[in-house]
Amino acid sequence: MTTGAHPDREVVIIGSGPAGLTAALYSARANLKPLLIEGLEAGGQLMLTTMVENWPGFRDGIMGPDLMTEMRVQAERFGTEVLQGNVASVDLRNRPFTISLQDGRNITTAALIIATGASARWLDIGSDRKLSGHGVSTCATCDGYFFRGKPIAVVGGGDSAMEEAIYLTKFASKVIVIHRRDTLRASKIMQDKAFANPKIEFVWDSEVIDVTDLTKGEVTGVVVRNLKTGVKSQIALDGVFIAIGHTPNTALFRGQIDLDANGYIVTHGGTRTNVPGVFAAGDVQDHVYRQAVTAAGSGCMAAIDAERYLEGLPSVDDAVAVRPNATV
């Protein structure tokens, strides 16, 4: 392995959601002068939300975009350099690691923290993506406005689907929730809110197999199939909001670090990946909790793990492992 070249940076962080910005905050306070590359969806998924009521410390809640602005300014205050741009490719096989940006610049770094998060998943039927921006959306807070007084559907049965459905009742005449099962996956509190809302109706055991009308270039309805009876039916609608989960943004790293069957980065001993010096935090490595606060927590862990790596210290994991035998 050829090294020798002095890297441009000690720590580079890719991603600017709660995980990336918390990693930046901690790295900056450890005097590592981190560079944070924002990426296309800067600020992460919270930028697409309205009121966040489960971020500790804000008893009345805080608006998602406001929370992200605060996190960013806080990280910058301690010396984080934020770069607006997108990563085109990475080389994690040679050291220092090289990050190539879409504008052609290359940055080398001794340690890398991956916090690229996850993006909304589409239906995989083709017509939904083609009608994106013309009635199909994955962002209720962005596009709900265009459906005042109109009937729309939300596809999905989790917390995000219920949040979107409830939010969209502010605009739509009617919100039909289309779900593959006969029960919701959403938390009890969200289910109760959705069931109590007179504008929300449910279509159970059904999957969307087509969004019409491609020739018109706008949404006129959906075709659903009942998974129990096999019966197909058409529902006339003006809009379709898709809330069926997320896929991790790991295409950049495929073949260079270990991913699980669903494309999530595999971490062990805290936030370490299989490549020493590369750490992962937030939704890119977590398909279980997927909360802003857990993402932020793992961002903090990644910064501490990276700092220990750079100092040549045993990892936190090793430190914990030897403690029982240590003499006090």
Place this chain on the structure above:
Amino acid sequence: MASEKVKTFTDGNFDDETRQGVVLVDFWAEWCGPCRRLAPTVDALASEFDGRATVAKLNVDENPSVPGRYAIRGIPTLLLFKEGQLAETIVGLAAKEDIAKMIERHLG
């Protein structure tokens, strides 16, 4: 803060302003988070293409007619016009380099 190189289009001036040359229009609104993310990119493109292409923004809250005409039901949306004809559409966020390539394709 929008760059002074970015023009502001309205329902009133849209047809006149898009009639000639290559024109990129960013459909946006104050309450749209992703639109705020795209704003610095649009500003940068306005400077980059200054004198070669027009870069403009249209607020969909204040100007409902033009978005209706183009069946826009999601923002941000970028429409690219060449000599008054709609040439390309980008829905949602896009990288500056990709938008620049799209504009270049029509400058020829």
